[in-house]
Amino acid sequence: MFDYDAEMRFYRERLRAASAVRAEDRVLDVGCGGGQTTRDAAADAERGSVLGVDVSERMLEHARRQPMPNVDYLLADAATYTFEPGSFDVCISRFGVMFFDDLVGAFTNLRRALRSGGRLVVLVWQRREENEWARVIPEAIGGTFRDESAFTLGSEDVTRDILTSAGFIDPTFTAVHELLYYGPDAETACANVLALREPQALLAELDPAAAAQAHGALREVLAAHDTGSGVYFESAAWIVTGVTP
Template identity: 40%
Template sequence: MTGVRVVNTAQAEAWNGYEGEHWASHADRYDGVNGGFNPFVLDLVSPSDRVLDIGCGNGQLTRAAAARAASATGVDLSGPMLTTARARSAEIPNVTFEQGDAQVHPFPASTFDLAISRFGVMFFADPVAAFANVHRALSPGGRLAFLCMTALADTDLGRVFGAMAPYLPQPTGPDGTGPTSFADPSRTRAVLIEAGFESVECTHVEAAQTWGRNIPDATAFITNWGPVRHHLAQVDTETASRAREALTEALKPFETPEAVNLRGTAWLVTGRRP
């Protein structure tokens, strides 16, 4: 990341290492997991909008936004995923991608009308500073709309990850950190209001998530996902085997003849720059 200012160094290392490589090389798989949530954000895009996609990853949402908007710019820490995003967007004239840490990236002031994200805002080192930077990049009256994880309790994903809990730590960490850093709507509202946003709302939404063609395929995919892979490497062979067996068993209720589908849950968070 030569020449790119980064304050979130741990995330930069992960997303330019194994984690980013795995997401880039399995772009279609991750879009199968998360793409069902796209309409909740895309329905808010207007034809005249200049869109900023924060944590754009492999760029599926950015491309879809560009099809509805005047332009779309994706920003992400991950070089591997941006390579995939650019390759898949080569024929789309109103899409651009930039590598950067959204917390400190030098966005031109008042440039965008809508800032969006699909599960790309949960890892900021300083979320207030990050959203204040996004706030500065929006034009007056500009809007914010992002998707983030809910708490895992009483969800399909919580049930699946919970099956491995006797053998491995939860791959998402405690609620309020990492992927579930915005699981509490009251905290989310407080962060965004401190960053300068108003009219903040958190709406619970659900979508189907496809994790694999069948149970062996889904098990392999989940156990090779960065956080699970990391925890499996920290335990002995027998414990790792039991964790995989528990995961396999937990996935069985979600298998259909076509795929392994879980019902995903998220918060759709919206706000506005005054």
């Protein structure tokens, strides 16, 4: 299984520093996945609490294997779940908020969950063209990933409009450029890529000869990004913040 926390290793401290969780904060972690960001927030909110929310029971099962006394997990869609109004000081997310069907509605729901003066701190991808991993990998397979949902918040202007429409004030954007880790070597990286849904979908459209050629091209690209200490691709993200009135 693709190790998402390993892939995002260089973004870990970026989000943690930007979140600036205080010892008594009540934190909401949206799209918490396996719980790494939840546990980081809980370590900082030592006298507070953290609620990790995700739509994947499988990921939450993984998260619950590393319990902490001030952490709870909830299987729910944070876009629509009825949180107690004003029950959190900080809402964080590592690449989990771009996928909402109704972005304004979802962020409105999160804003209601925050107290007055509460903070939103989220990591989102910049546009696809700014992300090497999102260009080079599908090009190697010979196609284009059709799902653009990961990049719905890539534009500052669009995202600013969404957040202000949802009731947040003073949205800020900090550009972050880090490497993504795909595995210790090209063969492992290839297996990791081919475990993902979109590469699988592209390859499924090819005849056997073309699929074999695409596999070879993918291996060549991954080998070219093998540094000897791992396979890495460049990436570009925004740390987006907002405050509730």
